[in-house]
Amino acid sequence: MIQEDFIFYKPCRELQPYVRYYWVFKSNQPLNTLTFPIGCPQIIFHKQTPLYIPELGISQSEFTVSGQVNYHSHLYANGNVEMIVVVFQPYTLKAFLNLPISLLHNQEVSGYDLENKHLKQLAAQILNCENTNLCITIIEQWLLSQIADALTSKTAYNIQRITAAIKQLFAMPATPVTELASVACLGKKQFERMFNELVGANPKEYARIVRFQKSLKLLQHCSEDANQAQLAYQCGYADQSHFIREFKQFSGYTPLSLLNVCKPYSDLFNNPT
CATH class of the missing domain: 1.10.10.60 (Homeodomain-like)
Incomplete structure (x- = not known):
């Protein structure tokens, strides 16, 4: 019997400034789909068959962190796909991983390679949990526990600066970098460095x-x-x-x-x- 489900989940109010949404996809059918740069980093949990990306010649890890990408690609699977994806705001993943997101540029990184024991513990919980709603709850609890520390650091203040610049960019994509830097109350070089560190791509x-x-x-x-x-x-x-x-x-x-x-x-x- 053909089965295919695509469900979106809204983050709790406290996480909405940081997480755009969660989505869950389950299918027992072969998958062949074209995907584009979406402008947001993601954390992906594959509970069954990971996806194969021919343009990179790799399969995603069962626990993948996907940075900003600037290319289109295909996603393949022979069937038995069950994945849970956290889609972050463009500039907030650093608050949870505590590393420059520029390191993930055009990368599909195994979360096991990030040397983050708390993240690995989260993956173990999700991959061993059979209830999808409970998985989302576990992810939210983990994100909330991590953001508590981030909010006391300068990362939160930097996020506010880049948020203002991103909003301007969404409204007027042709805004010059010097103007974006002014919106963030930063010099051009400092702005470019901070933008790249938080967003994972340079402003242009x-x-x-x-x-x-x-x-x-x-x-x-x-x-x-x-x-x-x-x-x-x-x-x-x-x-x-x-x-x-x-x-x-x-x-x-x-x-x-x-x-x-x-x-x-x-x-x-x-x-x-």
Whole structure:
């Protein structure tokens, strides 16, 4: 019998500034799906078959930490998939891992390699727990216990600075780095260093991901005869050719050809919960 479930969970109120949502996927069918840069780091628990990523030539660990990526990829599995994923705000994973997120850039890292005993204990609990709702509760309890320490450190203050810059970037993806630094009340070099440490990509690269995700959001409601020049302008691209070139780099398709392959969806500009 074919079984496939996709469920989203909303984080508790205390964690909403740090965690966007959790999602759970279960399937007994072969999986072959295209994925794009979403602009948010993730922690992934595979309770059955981990996913294979041919572009990297690797399978994810049963316990994976995924940093910011700037490429599209395929995800494969032969069946028997059961995964629980924590999707963080773009700038908050450092508060829980206590390491520069720039180290995870374009990486699918095994959580067992991070030398974080508390994180490994969490993985052991989740991978041995058969109740999905209880798994989410365990994850939330762990996150709350970790954030208590982070809130007393300078990390919390730095997060506030970068949060302000990210909000500006979401509103106007073409905002210059010097202006973003001013919003964060930092010098340009200091801002770039802090941004990279918290977000896991430099400001210019992350702005490209934001523009791409914003274009996906607009394409969700467009037809094949959409005005690409207008889409380019709305998303902060210099011109239509710039839009098409960068879109193809991140997705493997031109904006309109993607409409024939799948239904565009923006992970960054939608809240599935």
